[in-house]
Amino acid sequence: MAEVVDLEKIAHQVRRDIVRMVHVCQSGHPGGSLGCADLLTALYFDIMKHNPANFTMEAKNEDVFILSNGHISPVFYSVLARSGYFDVSELATFRKLNSRLQGHPATEEGLPGIRIATGSLGQGLSVAIGYALQKRLDKDSGIVYCNTGDGELQEGQNWEAIMYAANQKLNKLILTVDENKQQIDGSTVDIMGFDQLNNKFEAFGWNVLSMNGNKMSEIMDTFKKLKMQLESLKKPTVIIMKTEMGQGVDFMMGSHAWHGIAPNDAQLEQALAQLPETLGDY
DSSP states (O other): OOOHHHHHHHHHHHHHHHHHHHHHHTOSOHHHHHHTHHHHHHIIIIISOOOGGGOOSSOTTSOEEEESSGGGHHHHHHHHHHTTSSOGGGGGGTTOTTOSSOSSOOSTTOOTTOOSOOOSTTOHHHHHHHHHHHHHHTTOOOOEEEEEETGGGGSHHHHHHHHHHHHTTOTTEEEEEEEOOEETTEEHHHHHOOSSHHHHHHHTTOEEEEEETTOHHHHHHHHHHHHHHGGGOOSOEEEEEEOOTTTTOTTTTTOGGGSSOOOOHHHHHHHHHHSOOSSOOO
């Protein structure tokens, strides 16, 4: 098991990667990416069983991660590169012409680590259910993880999938909901927010947990305890994950304005001053 302090250092560098990536092409989604840096770091550097050196679409006897809210691709690409799926230097091509690192993750260029094109909001959980069903049929020990945004739950397809997963008793399916309460047009509360999200999932037959998604020790503890219970559960699990939009960069934190805009030169320098280099820039 990785030490929390080491995972925090990796997440710190991932945040640095994110702001640099979106700055150089002047497009992308830094806010949610920064908020989810701790979760993806924990998954790829400790929690998940995966093989970066031998990536396959089938993921036989491996864990699978589906990023349903694919617009936060900067954090996904950084973590994939830093964990060995492709060279870290390729992060410099983000959103450039002919790059494998498109604005939303895609499969046509064969980027290792990407198993499905995502970003059409509401669809990722359905794909994750498909992987979970496949693993059950194959008697595969792998766990399927999926991350979605709280604003994304406004898409109706999610709730059909949530109902179906419970009906199928998919205990090896773990959904994390990034509850930062922000979306592109404002706060989720103002647009179409959810009261008592925990109760809604419970009513649909899910095992429901909560955690601070920006506290590495709590993330690790939550997943450690959950994995000890998975075999005995007869239902899928959702973790309602409280995060801060723009976590780590003070002028981005808590504001929907940074959902999908890039920092200018001065803002980049201000952000990098708050995110000291820990692993080496690309």
